[in-house]
Amino acid sequence: MSIWPVLADEEMAPSARAVLDDIRAARKTDFINNFWRVLANDPALLKRTWESLSEVMGPGALDPRVKEMLYVAVSIANSCEYCIRSHTAAARARGMSEAELGELLAIVGMASQTNRLATALQVPVDEVFAAPLAGRPEPADD
Amino acid sequence: MSIWPVLADEEMAPSARAVLDDIRAARKTDFINNFWRVLANDPALLKRTWESLSEVMGPGALDPRVKEMLYVAVSIANSCEYCIRSHTAAARARGMSEAELGELLAIVGMASQTNRLATALQVPVDEVFAAPLAGRPEPADD
Amino acid sequence: MSIWPVLADEEMAPSARAVLDDIRAARKTDFINNFWRVLANDPALLKRTWESLSEVMGPGALDPRVKEMLYVAVSIANSCEYCIRSHTAAARARGMSEAELGELLAIVGMASQTNRLATALQVPVDEVFAAPLAGRPEPADD
Amino acid sequence: MSIWPVLADEEMAPSARAVLDDIRAARKTDFINNFWRVLANDPALLKRTWESLSEVMGPGALDPRVKEMLYVAVSIANSCEYCIRSHTAAARARGMSEAELGELLAIVGMASQTNRLATALQVPVDEVFAAPLAGRPEPADD
Amino acid sequence: MSIWPVLADEEMAPSARAVLDDIRAARKTDFINNFWRVLANDPALLKRTWESLSEVMGPGALDPRVKEMLYVAVSIANSCEYCIRSHTAAARARGMSEAELGELLAIVGMASQTNRLATALQVPVDEVFAAPLAGRPEPADD
Amino acid sequence: MSIWPVLADEEMAPSARAVLDDIRAARKTDFINNFWRVLANDPALLKRTWESLSEVMGPGALDPRVKEMLYVAVSIANSCEYCIRSHTAAARARGMSEAELGELLAIVGMASQTNRLATALQVPVDEVFAAPLAGRPEPADD
Numbered sequence: 001m002s003i004w005p006v007l008a009d010e011e012m013a014p015s016a017r018a019v020l021d022d023i024r025a026a027r028k029t030d031f032i033n034n035f036w037r038v039l040a041n042d043p044a045l046l047k048r049t050w051e052s053l054s055e056v057m058g059p060g061a062l063d064p065r066v067k068e069m070l071y072v073a074v075s076i077a078n079s080c081e082y083c084i085r086s087h088t089a090a091a092r093a094r095g096m097s098e099a100e101l102g103e104l105l106a107i108v109g110m111a112s113q114t115n116r117l118a119t120a121l122q123v124p125v126d127e128v129f130a131a132p133l134a135g136r137p138e139p140a141d142d
Numbered sequence: 143m144s145i146w147p148v149l150a151d152e153e154m155a156p157s158a159r160a161v162l163d164d165i166r167a168a169r170k171t172d173f174i175n176n177f178w179r180v181l182a183n184d185p186a187l188l189k190r191t192w193e194s195l196s197e198v199m200g201p202g203a204l205d206p207r208v209k210e211m212l213y214v215a216v217s218i219a220n221s222c223e224y225c226i227r228s229h230t231a232a233a234r235a236r237g238m239s240e241a242e243l244g245e246l247l248a249i250v251g252m253a254s255q256t257n258r259l260a261t262a263l264q265v266p267v268d269e270v271f272a273a274p275l276a277g278r279p280e281p282a283d284d
Numbered sequence: 285m286s287i288w289p290v291l292a293d294e295e296m297a298p299s300a301r302a303v304l305d306d307i308r309a310a311r312k313t314d315f316i317n318n319f320w321r322v323l324a325n326d327p328a329l330l331k332r333t334w335e336s337l338s339e340v341m342g343p344g345a346l347d348p349r350v351k352e353m354l355y356v357a358v359s360i361a362n363s364c365e366y367c368i369r370s371h372t373a374a375a376r377a378r379g380m381s382e383a384e385l386g387e388l389l390a391i392v393g394m395a396s397q398t399n400r401l402a403t404a405l406q407v408p409v410d411e412v413f414a415a416p417l418a419g420r421p422e423p424a425d426d
Numbered sequence: 427m428s429i430w431p432v433l434a435d436e437e438m439a440p441s442a443r444a445v446l447d448d449i450r451a452a453r454k455t456d457f458i459n460n461f462w463r464v465l466a467n468d469p470a471l472l473k474r475t476w477e478s479l480s481e482v483m484g485p486g487a488l489d490p491r492v493k494e495m496l497y498v499a500v501s502i503a504n505s506c507e508y509c510i511r512s513h514t515a516a517a518r519a520r521g522m523s524e525a526e527l528g529e530l531l532a533i534v535g536m537a538s539q540t541n542r543l544a545t546a547l548q549v550p551v552d553e554v555f556a557a558p559l560a561g562r563p564e565p566a567d568d
Numbered sequence: 569m570s571i572w573p574v575l576a577d578e579e580m581a582p583s584a585r586a587v588l589d590d591i592r593a594a595r596k597t598d599f600i601n602n603f604w605r606v607l608a609n610d611p612a613l614l615k616r617t618w619e620s621l622s623e624v625m626g627p628g629a630l631d632p633r634v635k636e637m638l639y640v641a642v643s644i645a646n647s648c649e650y651c652i653r654s655h656t657a658a659a660r661a662r663g664m665s666e667a668e669l670g671e672l673l674a675i676v677g678m679a680s681q682t683n684r685l686a687t688a689l690q691v692p693v694d695e696v697f698a699a700p701l702a703g704r705p706e707p708a709d710d
Numbered sequence: 711m712s713i714w715p716v717l718a719d720e721e722m723a724p725s726a727r728a729v730l731d732d733i734r735a736a737r738k739t740d741f742i743n744n745f746w747r748v749l750a751n752d753p754a755l756l757k758r759t760w761e762s763l764s765e766v767m768g769p770g771a772l773d774p775r776v777k778e779m780l781y782v783a784v785s786i787a788n789s790c791e792y793c794i795r796s797h798t799a800a801a802r803a804r805g806m807s808e809a810e811l812g813e814l815l816a817i818v819g820m821a822s823q824t825n826r827l828a829t830a831l832q833v834p835v836d837e838v839f840a841a842p843l844a845g846r847p848e849p850a851d852d
Contacts, residue, residue, distance in 0.1 A: 001556045003263045003372055004382075033268045035260055042386035048481060049256065049393075052474055056252045061241040066208055067249055070215050074253035076830040077219035079363045079647045082260040083253065084830060085271040088571055098572075099203040102610035105830050106198045107209055109617075111216035111225065112826045113819040114191065118177055118224040120786040120794060120815050121145045126175045129227040130427045143698045145798055146808075184812035190620055191819070197616060218404040221505045221789045226404060230429055240430075244468035247404055251475075254400045255393040262360040262368060262389050272569045285840045287547045287656055288666075317552045319544055326670035332762055333540065333677075339758060340532045345525040350492055351533055354499050358537035361503035363647045366544040367537065369555040383487040390482045391493055395500035395509065398475065402461055402508040405429045410459045413511040414711045502688040505789045510688060514713055524714075528752035531688050535681040535759070542680045546644040546652060546673050571831045601836045603828055617824065624816045629809040634776055635817055641780050642821035645787035650828040651821065653839040667771040674766045675777055679784035679793065682759065686745055686792040689713045694743045697795040 004041040006034050016040040019047050026054055033086060065094040069104050076108050146183040148176050158182040161189050168196055175228060207236040211246050218250050288325040290318050300324040303331050310338055317370060349378040353388050360392050430467040432460050442466040445473050452480055459512060491520040495530055502534050572609040574602050584608040587615050594622055601654060633662040637672050644676050714751040716744050726750040729757050736764055743796060775804040779814050786818050 009017055020032055020040070039046040057067055068091035075083035088101070096104075151159055162174055162182070181188040199209055210233035217225035230243070238246075293301055304316050304324070323330040341351055352375035359367035372385070380388075435443055446458055446466070465472040483493055494517035501509035514527070522530075577585055588600055588608070607614040625635055636659035643651035656669070664672075719727055730742055730750070749756040767777055778801035785793035798811070806814075 002265050003368070003385075006266065031270075033271070034265050035256070038263045038265045039259065041382070042389070044481075045259075045386055045390050048390075048478060049259065052478060053252055053256065055470075055474060056245075056248045060245050061239060062245045066211070067245070069208070070212060070246060070249045071253045072830075073212050073215045074219050074250050075257055076826055077216050078254060078257040078261075079829055080257035080261050081829075081832065082265050082267055082271075083257050084571070084832065085267050087253075089271050097203060098609070101571075102613055103198075103202050103204045103209070104212060105610070105827060106613050106616075107212045108216050108826050108830060109823040110195055110198045111213045111229075112220060112822040114177070114195065115217055115220040115222035115225050116786055116818050116822045117181065117187075117191065117815060119220075119222050119789055119791075120782075120818060121180045122791065122794065123144050123176050123180045123224050124148065125224055125227050128173075129175070129224075129231050145794070145811075183808070184815070186623075187812055187816050190623060190816075194616060194620060197612075214404075218400055221403055223403075223406065226406065226429070240467070243429075244471055247401060247468070248471050248474075250404060251397040251401050254396040258360055258392050258396045259389060261363055261365075262356075262392060264365065264368065286549050287652070287669075290550065315554075317555070318549050319540070322547045322549045323543065325666070326673070328765075329543075329670055329674050332674075332765060333543065336758055336762060337536055337540065339754075340529075340536045344529050345523060346529045350495070351529070353492070354496060354530060354533045355537045357496050357499045358503050358534050359541055361500050362538060362541040362545075364541035364545050366549050366551055366555075367541050369551050371537075373555050381487060387482075387486050387488050387493070388496060391496045392500050394479055394482045395497045395513075396504060398461070398479065399501055399504040399506035399509050401465065401471075401475065403504075403506050405464045407428050407460050407464045407508050408432065409508055409511050412457075413459070413508075413515050498688075502684055505687055507687075507690065510690065510713070524751070527713075528755055531685060531752070532755050532758075534684050534688060538680040538684045539677040542644055542676050543673060545647055545649075546640075546676060548649065548652065570833050574834065599838075601839070602833050603824070606831045606833045607827065613827075617827065621820055621824065624813075624820045628813050629807060630813050634779070635813070637776070638780060638783050638814060638817045639821045641783045642787050642818050643825055645784050646822060646825040646829075648825035648829050650833050650835055650839075651825050653835050655821075657839050665771060671766075671770050671772045671777070672780060675780045676784050678763055678766045679781045679797075680788060682745070682763065683785055683788040683790035683793050685749065685755075685759065687788075687790050689748045691712050691744050691748045691792050692716065693792055693795050696741075697743070697792075697799050 002034075002038050004038050006037045007040045008037075012040045013043050016043040016046055019043070019050050022054075023050060035082065035086065065091060065096050068094050069096060069100070073104060073108050077112070144176075144180050146180050148179045149182045150179075154182040155185050158185040158188055161185070161192050164196075165192060177224065177228065207233060207238050210236055211238060211242070215246060215250050219254070286318075286322050288322050290321045291324045292321075296324040297327050300327040300330055303327070303334050306338075307334060319366065319370065349375060349380050352378050353380060353384070357388060357392050361396070428460075428464050430464050432463045433466045434463075438466040439469050442469040442472055445469070445476050448480075449476060461508065461512065491517060491522050494520050495522060495526070499530060499534050503538070570602075570606050572606050574605045575608045576605075580608040581611050584611040584614055587611070587618050590622075591618060603650065603654065633659060633664050636662050637664060637668070641672060641676050645680070712744075712748050714748050716747045717750045718747075722750040723753050726753040726756055729753070729760050732764075733760060745792065745796065775801060775806050778804050779806060779810070783814060783818050787822070 007016070009020065012020075020036060023032060023036060024030055036046065036050070039049060057064070068087055071087040072084060072091055075087055091101070147153075149158075151162065154162075162178060165174060165178060166172055178188065178192070181191060199206070210229055213229040214226060214233055217229055233243070291300070293304065296304075304320060307316060307320060308314055320330065320334070323333060341348070352371055355371040356368060356375055359371055375385070433442070435446065438446075446462060449458060449462060450456055462472065462476070465475060483490070494513055497513040498510060498517055501513055517527070575584075577588065580588075588604060591600060591604060592598055604614065604618070607617060625632070636655055639655040640652060640659055643655055659669070717726070719730065730746060733742060733746060734740055746756065746760070749759060767774070778797055781797040782794060782801055785797055801811070
């Protein structure tokens with residue numbers, strides 16, 4: 001049982017239902033997963049979360065498969081079962097192979113190990129890593 | 143000051159120096175960053191860590207730039223300054239653009255947000271996400 | 285199945301039962317939740333935990349509803365399902381509205397996002413934030 | 427040295443400068459802290475982060491002091507030095523007393539302790555905490 | 569349902585089965601727990617993980633009971649239910665008493681509390697703790 | 711600069727100074743590290759923290775060296791620099807060798823890796839690990 005109920009369409013406020021319509025249109029499917037149906041209890045939170053997510057995960061420099069793989073990696077590090085499952089499904093749907101998933105897992109495991117070693121030993125940052133970015137990023141403007 | 147000293151080549155055990163030689167050969171550079179020089183205080187730990195890392199980050203299904211970006215994402219989630227700096231440098235060296243870094247950051251931020259929301263609300267996993275993988279991965283053998 | 289059994293009153297040591305009596309008196313209810321019944325396997329740990337908790341969550345400068353909301357926020361960040369559920373219930377019992385819970389969730393999500401961005405980018409602390417507290421807190425004595 | 431440079435106004439893209447103008451107007455001060463000056467390297471990320479933040483931290487059911495205190499609590503749990511410092515300053519500016527900060531700290535410490543104990547012992551959730559919310563929240567519509 | 573299936577011996581690649589044979593020989597039992605049966609979907613990841621684990625947890629300066637207790641403590645801090653359960657079982661099998669488990673839990677709880685307080689207050693490291701190790705560790709060579 | 715000032719003895723409330731006297735007596739040294747001098751700004755928090763800590767770290771079933779090593783392991787997992795440094799120093803003072811520290815680090819790294827793998831793959835808990843403790847712990851009474 002979730003903290004807020006999983007709302008059916010007809011149980012939510014009109015402003016929440018409008019967000020679900022956006023999600024359906026963007027994803028080209030009628031299916032809405034539970035995350036959005038629970039967030040729908042707070043229409044403003046639902047709307048803000050969906051708008052940010054669709055902007056972040058929309059077309060850009062990285063391909064959608066890589067974006068979902070990054071999402072999975074963070075979700076593992078944050079121990080979120082729901083997010084691990086939903087974004088692994090999304091990554092597979094965008095073409096991630098099982099071999100790629102295996103490499104992702106190996107990297108998450110390896111990084112978790114060296115992250116702790118570097119922290120445990122308080123390794124000083126090498127000068128070369130702390131140097132300013134040579135030639136700051138050209139202002140990416142819309 | 144790190145917990146163990148940053149060892150110069152001549153201060154370490156021969157077995158540790160041998161690992162540094164491997165790192166130099168693999169990376170085609172004489173430069174060895176502090177992480178390895180601190181680990182060198184425990185030659186067995188140094189050797190095991192380097193061997194696993196070079197296997198995990200070596201050639202595979204994912205390209206090296208994506209591998210380093212996954213490493214950065216996990217290092218951020220684990221709050222490891224040293225690793226954030228060293229692997230951001232490595233990702234840039236492997237071709238990550240500043241626009242790609244911007245997308246990586248946006249994904250790490252977004253995932254951290256929805257990870258907490260899903261956990262906070264205890265959203266039940268949709269049946270479709272918990273379903274068994276249709277057609278298990280063909281045994282990937284060497 | 286928990287790591288230690290959920291003890292009924294008659295299964296625990298007298299010193300553990302005495303703590304449960306304190307909890308019942310303080311909370312003005314006979315109901316004791318599982319957390320305490322599992323801790324009762326180690327009476328000293330039970331006693332110390334209850335005494336600290338009742339001191340920390342007792343009357344003070346902050347009102348009880350805000351205290352429970354802070355408890356919920358930390359429990360989300362630490363991914364503790366049991367604590368999220370028990371302290372959300374406690375916060376509601378102390379008057380937290382669903383609109384307030386929605387704002388709490390939005391803040392936890394937002395902070396998790398900007399926490400990661402500030403860490404990822406290694407933003408230098410502004411001088412104004414690192415400045416000493418003007419006029420140290422007057423010694424709050426009992 | 428941050429991962430991206432701390433940009434002066436004249437170094438950023440016009441779209442980033444426009445966001446800084448919004449921040450100045452909202453906060454009624456000319457001072458812009460480093461977090462925003464570093465994010466300004468990616469104008470879209472800057473804009474989205476500011477818009478979400480100002481919506482989340484704006485007027486609502488909770489008072490601004492409590493909102494900032496929740497932000498501080500999460501930032502501590504996530505080990506973000508920058509955010510701890512900037513939001514502790516913000517909470518003080520909104521009226522948090524040092525006694526209230528002391529209670530916040532005590533709660534963060536206590537919750538971190540019981541979070542780990544409940545997780546360590548795998549305490550089963552009591553039926554009463556998993557029960558559905560009696561009377562779901564009335565649709566809060568705008 | 570796990571992300572990858574729990575493979576029976578006859579469903580895995582020969583190279584994975586060979587690792588399971590090693591585990592059985594090392595542990596002197598036919599029983600293989602699910603962790604290894606799921607990892608078996610990626611034979612290289614399985615092999616590397618088992619080899620590192622058996623090296624790390626094998627004979628050394630610390631006794632096996634203490635090694636497993638350290639493993640449990642980290643698993644609690646990382647909120648991994650599977651690992652908490654499997655390594656608590658392993659620690660008990662290696663002689664950890666329930667009184668020792670109680671002390672372990674008390675330490676994990678206490679450390680989680682003071683870790684957050686030190687971070688929250690940004691306590692400056694005392695000079696004496698940052699001092700170099702007097703007499704660096706003699707090179708431990710094989 | 712810490713969030714609260716590092717107080718000299720003569721700057722603190724008498725009730726805080728009394729706690730420092732207890733610490734000095736228990737540790738048989740005049741030196742008081744910064745953690746306590748910062749906590750001294752809130753005498754009640756100082757007193758409760760010290761009393762719990764001295765009880766938890768005092769004589770018991772585990773030897774003091776092992777207790778400090780568990781403290782270090784948790785502090786690494788929680789990324790607390792101050793605590794890593796102060797408790798590594800304490801563990802060394804109680805007899806931890808550098809070889810033991812190396813094993814501790816290897817275990818923390820290994821556990822961090824398998825914790826993430828088990829979480830990532832959502833490995834189902836084996837029945838044998840979820841079984842009730844055969845013969846509950848005899849009530850340990852004072």
